[in-house]
Amino acid sequence: MSETLPISITVNGKVRKANVEPRLLLVHFLRENLALTGTHIGCDTSQCGACTIQLDGRSAKSCTLFAVQADGSEIMTIEGLAKDGELHPLQEGFWEEHGLQCGYCTPGMIMSGVQLLADNPHPTEAEIRKGIDGNFCRCTGYQHIVKSIQYAANKG
Amino acid sequence: MIPTQFEYKRASSLDDAIALLQASKGDGKLLAGGHSLVPLMKLRLSEPGVLIDIARIPMLSGISEKDGKVEVGATTTHHAVATSELLQRLCPVLSDAAGEIGDPQVRNRGTLGGSLAHSDPAADYPAVILALNAEVHLKGPGGWRAVKGDDFFQAMFTVDMAEDEVIVGVQVVPQKVAGYAKLHQKASHYAIVGVCAVLDVAGGTINSARVAVTGASSHAQRLTEVENALAGKPLNQATIDAAAALAGATLEDVNADIHASAAYRKAMVKVFTRRALEKAASRA
Numbered sequence: 001m002s003e004t005l006p007i008s009i010t011v012n013g014k015v016r017k018a019n020v021e022p023r024l025l026l027v028h029f030l031r032e033n034l035a036l037t038g039t040h041i042g043c044d045t046s047q048c049g050a051c052t053i054q055l056d057g058r059s060a061k062s063c064t065l066f067a068v069q070a071d072g073s074e075i076m077t078i079e080g081l082a083k084d085g086e087l088h089p090l091q092e093g094f095w096e097e098h099g100l101q102c103g104y105c106t107p108g109m110i111m112s113g114v115q116l117l118a119d120n121p122h123p124t125e126a127e128i129r130k131g132i133d134g135n136f137c138r139c140t141g142y143q144h145i146v147k148s149i150q151y152a153a154n155k156g
Numbered sequence: 157m158i159p160t161q162f163e164y165k166r167a168s169s170l171d172d173a174i175a176l177l178q179a180s181k182g183d184g185k186l187l188a189g190g191h192s193l194v195p196l197m198k199l200r201l202s203e204p205g206v207l208i209d210i211a212r213i214p215m216l217s218g219i220s221e222k223d224g225k226v227e228v229g230a231t232t233t234h235h236a237v238a239t240s241e242l243l244q245r246l247c248p249v250l251s252d253a254a255g256e257i258g259d260p261q262v263r264n265r266g267t268l269g270g271s272l273a274h275s276d277p278a279a280d281y282p283a284v285i286l287a288l289n290a291e292v293h294l295k296g297p298g299g300w301r302a303v304k305g306d307d308f309f310q311a312m313f314t315v316d317m318a319e320d321e322v323i324v325g326v327q328v329v330p331q332k333v334a335g336y337a338k339l340h341q342k343a344s345h346y347a348i349v350g351v352c353a354v355l356d357v358a359g360g361t362i363n364s365a366r367v368a369v370t371g372a373s374s375h376a377q378r379l380t381e382v383e384n385a386l387a388g389k390p391l392n393q394a395t396i397d398a399a400a401a402l403a404g405a406t407l408e409d410v411n412a413d414i415h416a417s418a419a420y421r422k423a424m425v426k427v428f429t430r431r432a433l434e435k436a437a438s439r440a
Contacts, residue, residue, distance in 0.1 A: 023161055044198070046191065061262070
């Protein structure tokens with residue numbers, strides 16, 4: 001193993017410190033070092049978006065970042081969305097509108113939804129579809145995902 | 157997919173980055189957004205021994221106006237370019253093109269300098285840099301250098317940039333009458349073809365035009381046959397249609413892959429040249 005570097009990353013409000021190999025991908029750091037397995041690895045080629053997280057307030061694909069690049073940053077994962085046992089409006093929307101079938105893409109979809117609604121709280125259907133451009137779903141045909149995000153937008 | 161081992165160094169300044177590049181003796185690669193480099197490293201198509209992270213050097217990021225020119229720093233993200241009020245006002249085509257790169261997550265991380273240095277045959281920015289006649293500013297051990305887009309993009313993945321040079325940013329004379337039109341590859345959002353058209357129009361007549369295409373061949377290049385057909389003509393639909401019909405006539409080695417055959421790409425070069433010209437005309 002090559003030399004490790006110390007990193008300190010705030011994940012879902014908690015400071016997490018570790019010594020990591022530079023080549024450790026952020027998604028592996030989250031899933032394996034921190035056991036936050038809600039962030040999924042799908043294509044592993046920065047296309048499918050299953051690994052989407054928020055890095056310093058902007059959505060990013062954690063399979064295409066090294067953990068060392070996020071040193072000193074703030075990260076929010078799907079596990080950080082619910083507050084005091086209350087689902088985030090997007091989580092509630094995916095529940096109410098049946099926004100998933102197998103659920104593999106769901107954490108990434110929701111994290112992209114978080115970005116979309118932060119930038120544009122009341123998007124049109126076309127804007128929602130553009131906002132989830134970086135996320136693939138192979139089950140739903142996207143119809144119910146769009147409705148789930150509309151549900152959250154209407155709540156907000 | 158896990159890349160081969162490498163050393164990670166964070167550069168504290170531009171000169172520090174150049175010194176680290178020199179010290180790496182050709183085995184170093186610059187890292188900013190990493191959205192071209194990291195995928196290549198994961199596939200082990202690129203195996204640098206040293207990564208020099210320049211993402212936190214403040215002077216490399218940002219968009220500013222100076223003496224009638226706009227400067228965009230190398231580590232400015234596509235998202236920042238796409239949403240820049242300054243660019244949307246002064247040089248909207250640059251924002252348009254940035255907004256069509258990849259997807260939201262990619263635009264949040266990917267950078268202008270990274271896209272130019274990598275020079276993917278289907279990247280969006282190179283066509284825009286060529287059409288805007290922008291300058292790429294570089295710094296190396298020998299000092300500063302400015303290279304026009306025409307000289308910067310040389311071949312597939314090949315640009316006029318030495319191993320120990322850093323792209324500092326791009327400088328452009330803002331031009332409003334310009335449009336970018338792109339046929340997306342739906343999964344990756346690379347350009348199957350992308351065309352940028354910039355028109356110099358006065359009194360309803362096109363004085364000159366610069367038109368460039370990406371995605372169609374080994375690297376972005378000018379469509380001089382279209383430029384020549386536009387120069388001196390009245391700006392109207394007939395002029396646009398006639399010029400666009402010539403687009404791609406001189407392109408050699410047109411790309412073909414599972415997404416589009418060479419014949420289809422050639423046909424689309426004409427269509428997207430017309431659309432880029434129509435967008436530009438709508439801003440005249």
